[in-house]
Amino acid sequence: MKTQLIKDILVSQPDGRTLTVCGWVRTKRESKNLVFIQVNDGSCFASVQLTLDRENPADASVNLNSIENELKKITTGASIQAEGKLVPSPASGQAVEVALVSLTVLGEAPADAYPLQKKNHSLEFLRENAHLRARTNTFGAVARMRSQMAYAIHTFFQDRGFQYVHTPIITASDAEGAGEMFQVTTLSMEKIAENGVSAGAKGMSAEKAAALVDYGKDFFGKKASLTVSGQLEAETYATALSRVYTFGPTFRAENSNTTRHLAEFWMIEPEIAFFDLNDNMDIAEEFVKYLLNWALTKCTADMQFFNDRIQKGIIDTLAHVVNSDFVRITYTEAVAELEKNADKFEFKPYWGCDLQSEHEKFLTEVVYKRPVIVTGYPKEIKAFYMKLNEDGKTVRAMDVLVPGLGEIIGGSEREADYDVLLDRIRKLGLNPDDYRWYLDLRRFGSVPHSGFGLGFERLLLYVTGMGNIRDVIPYPRAPKLADF
């Protein structure tokens, strides 16, 4: 069929060339002699306008009868293929339009049945019609931004010598410990229930019932789950290839029915050998600025829409981050700052507390009025793999906070010393055997290394200004929600 995308048509010279437009009709307006059809193909925010002047068609070949017959079938959502001439547009806000030569309706969208009519729909309604919502302005823009941010992430790392690593999705490792996990199995639960009933009838005691679950017969020969983080496996590649990053789905089986939680979400986790905490802060700051700058400069129409219709001022918010030097403070300094304003918080700040969202926002929005990187958290509130500072009390963690969101990135320099790491594992009551391969990285050619994690949907909430995380992923998964 060899058609052009509307994004390319809209930036072409209106030199009268004949071209083919394919897409979905947004609106059709008719007066006595004039017809205007807005056609969108999702390749960009803007639609292209098709025009028909019944008294003065584009050229002598135009079959008005044929076009009129097709026009009758056109309602919002109909798909069309049109031929026409690319000409300058007299209308404001568009440089070009297409003077119709021929028109074919490919698929109708009966107005009495098609869910997406011209009126504004609630986000809830569109969530129920998630298979169609990318056809709307809002979700088209979100989808393009999601794609652009993903590509920006790959480009950032690839340009800097990072290798993309696919860490496993299914894991039998108990080593991650970052949250509640989903179990993955091919055992039949119905069969287990049946075996239980039979065994009970024969007198098995309930305490022994667990023996009826034989993981040796499960697909992987042991209990398996969905990953909650690829970090530990990414470290195995960073300590071979120097600079790596993951970008893949991760899972939490938390029963959190909020606008901020998903059961399935995408994470980016760079791991970098020979990077200490300062290097880690440098690249995290560079990374955030790069992504926001990409959004502002390469996605201008979609960003303008978010700014006008989703969150007023979002462009300024992002530009401010791009243009700021990130403040770097220690956790101890941060807590001192917060304690001065203790009366402003629901959760009273004190040295040793985990920083709450209200604290993070206060630091970045009120105290420093720009992004803040906080380092040196108490070891008790951070993960076992973070490098212990010389004080024996704090670890080389870093959280990157941005105005309007709070934490956007969490990371650390990793513990590279075998004995210190083993000690941390033991003191936390973890089983060193589960970490044998992870400890090996410290037994053989150990190197200082650092990394961080960025939740992709959290980034998208920030960039688009959308309010509900279920609206920045095509098909959200949450408690009681796995539609489509």
Added chain:
Amino acid sequence: MKTQLIKDILVSQPDGRTLTVCGWVRTKRESKNLVFIQVNDGSCFASVQLTLDRENPADASVNLNSIENELKKITTGASIQAEGKLVPSPASGQAVEVALVSLTVLGEAPADAYPLQKKNHSLEFLRENAHLRARTNTFGAVARMRSQMAYAIHTFFQDRGFQYVHTPIITASDAEGAGEMFQVTTLSMEKIAENGVSAGAKGMSAEKAAALVDYGKDFFGKKASLTVSGQLEAETYATALSRVYTFGPTFRAENSNTTRHLAEFWMIEPEIAFFDLNDNMDIAEEFVKYLLNWALTKCTADMQFFNDRIQKGIIDTLAHVVNSDFVRITYTEAVAELEKNADKFEFKPYWGCDLQSEHEKFLTEVVYKRPVIVTGYPKEIKAFYMKLNEDGKTVRAMDVLVPGLGEIIGGSEREADYDVLLDRIRKLGLNPDDYRWYLDLRRFGSVPHSGFGLGFERLLLYVTGMGNIRDVIPYPRAPKLADF
């Protein structure tokens, strides 16, 4: 620490500048006065050579005692940080080397414990040490190629106006039907067994045991599984954004313990509105050539290694594909060709049979001696969503076959007609209710569209010449295998 990657050092001018090298020692050779250390950081195939001339060190500041102390700790696998001067190398095969000024061993790799010694290790041994294997020549090259091919895929599609879509990993949809699925659950199987035992003791009959499995209490409120394909969801975005692609993990719970099957693998699935079968063939051919050309031109050192050590002639094989016009034949023509040579096959070819690997290889290696795209397969051996041809017997499927592998891509034009699709679903005994949202794409603004799937690991096997699919993914998952 701000060090340079070795890939950048190796292409720098040997102008005597001082720089820092970080990496892992591959080999150390010493003679009376001279020491040579090969250091690799995984950023590229080549190592950089550090040299020390004990009688004539790099400059007056060199502390020979300190260096000698560190040298004693160096064995294969040790990690080091070295400062030195970048100078021309007299050795063949390298333009530059680094004359040592100072040397620090960051982490030792005791020879009696470190699994990766200088000798060649079997692929099986390295599979058991998958957390270290990226430190070897072979798996470093595979990892870099995997990263390069992933980026090439994104770049190909992004440059052509495609949007990257993340289709869901967890699905409660029964609509995919492409293979055995893993179940995802938060129900406790031990608890189900226990409830079974209790119910059995109270006289429940075994036939009623399934009632003890209450999916209403499972995380998603219904039975959920891991996706086997993102295609159907990708179609919902293609019919909104015109051109989309997926690149994500997919899963098959098939009990296939072979060198060609994984339980977890990555798939690329473009879906393209307003593309018919011919357009689909065009872009599939362009895509394959683009990826192979990227490997040949941007990964020359790794490709040379694969060519020399993994599969002799692989460079020529790939170059031949890049430089060939792909033959395009119908299934009917293919079968006629095969029937002429029926005695050459284990499986006798006949019209209606599914093409076997031996048939595909014969077509592309013996008959046409270049890549072949076969179209118009009998509907009985292809999926329900493929567009029915006018003959009512065949569908607009396409399989792309390449010499040395057979099928590398499978795709089709999709059925865009609501009634025809519904009829196909019913005749196959599927439940139309499960496909409500998929059918909606044909009810509202339906458009001709096409797509295909590429198995990422299959591509990597082809490009690298590796023989076992478990060696082209960092942590393979297969029956009884979910280590790390």
